[in-house]
Amino acid sequence: MQQQLVFLVDIALLALVHVGTARDLRNIVELKNPPTCMSLKVTGGDDTEAIQKVLNSCAKEKTVALAAGVFYSRPLTIPSGVSLLLDTGVALRAIPKPALYDKGRRTCGTIDDSGDGCKSFITAKGSGIYDTGTIDGEGGARINARNFTWFKLNKVAAGRGRQTNSPMLVEISNSEDITLYQITLVRSPFYHVYTSETNGLTVINTKDDSIGISALTAPSRYISLYGTHFGRGNGLAIGSRVIHGVSNVAFSNMTLSALSHGMRIKSNTLNGGVVSNIVYENICIYRARFPISLDINSKTFSSRTYK
Known part of the structure; x- marks a missing residue:
């Protein structure tokens, strides 16, 4: 069942293998978590503003650490050069309300012929996501009065030969040197990781x-x-x-x-x-x-x- 799908990255996108001529051209070194600029604890409600504020103020080559508990958030953007770290046992969960992800056409959470109505939960540019915590897209949570989940919406769209307007969990575009290291991604409403025009790797x-x-x-x-x-x-x-x-x-x-x-x-x-x-x-x-x-x-x- 789709609800059981888990994306486990126990490698980094930079910790790659050289095989014959099909090889990554970068200099590969052992990874270490970037130094932390600030650690955050849960607020008990919507943690979006607290997380985004620190991400925006964090210096490049450093990381924002989610230190303890279960964080609930709307869409987040990780700026270029900044990373996000989830400590062991930490969960970052997407709030399952389509309106929060809508791009302005009021189509997120619906079925149509384009399927491009939702922002991604996390948008990253030239940065990384580290450590052994979990990012949860809440794909099995109810999203409307009809008791639809993101998963059910996707299934209905596929059955009708149409497109689903569901958020991706992590979107990476126009970037270089993206790192996903030891992180667990679960229950994405759509793609777990989507990347375009990026010098990196999607697993x-x-x-x-x-x-x-x-x-x-x-x-x-x-x-x-x-x-x-x-x-x-x-x-x-x-x-x-x-x-x-x-x-x-x-x-x-x-x-x-x-x-x-x-x-x-x-x-x-x-x-x-x-x-x-x-x-x-x-x-x-x-x-x-x-x-x-x-x-x-x-x-x-x-x-x-x-x-």
Whole structure:
């Protein structure tokens, strides 16, 4: 069930593997949590203003620490160069009210043909999220008088062949050197992590692709994925939107279980492009319907466009 999906990042996006010529080009070093500029404790209510105020005032190369308890918040923006740290046992939970995420068209929490009506819970630019706490999108919480949850909204939209206006948990765009280290992401209303035009890495475990690499607006290249376990989803996917090309990607030291697909490359005549220099090393796959899949006629169900 979607409610059980968990995204566990026990690696950093910078702590990557070098395999052959499909390698990350940065200098890889052992990670340490950035120094803290301030620690916060829960207020007992909506913690958005307290968290955002400190994020905005924190100096670059430092982090805001959520030190203890369960924090409830509306959408947050992590400024460039600043990080967010969740201590062990800390939870940051998204308040499940569509109006709080609406982009101004009053469509968040509805179904339509565009699906771009919601802000993401966390928007990050050139920063990181650290430590062993949890970010919870509250995807199973009731969001309207009809007792719909985000999960149910997504299911209904898919059944009707339409788009869901649901928030993503973490959105990263136009950024470099993004780090997600040891953090747990759970119950996202939509994608757990979405990134575009970013020199970084997205590792996703959702009801669709466990990891999805595409090239819709720019080339995707020099990506390394290392040391991860996925318990459900559609596997290690490249495509279907590879218009600008995907190259120099390394998948290494991974375990995949109870999946529909294992290693998967997919596209079609509408969204096709060149996929080259892809390396799979030390991949363990079991209980997968299609352990290896090459699909040149992949159907594209989503017309959603992000800018």
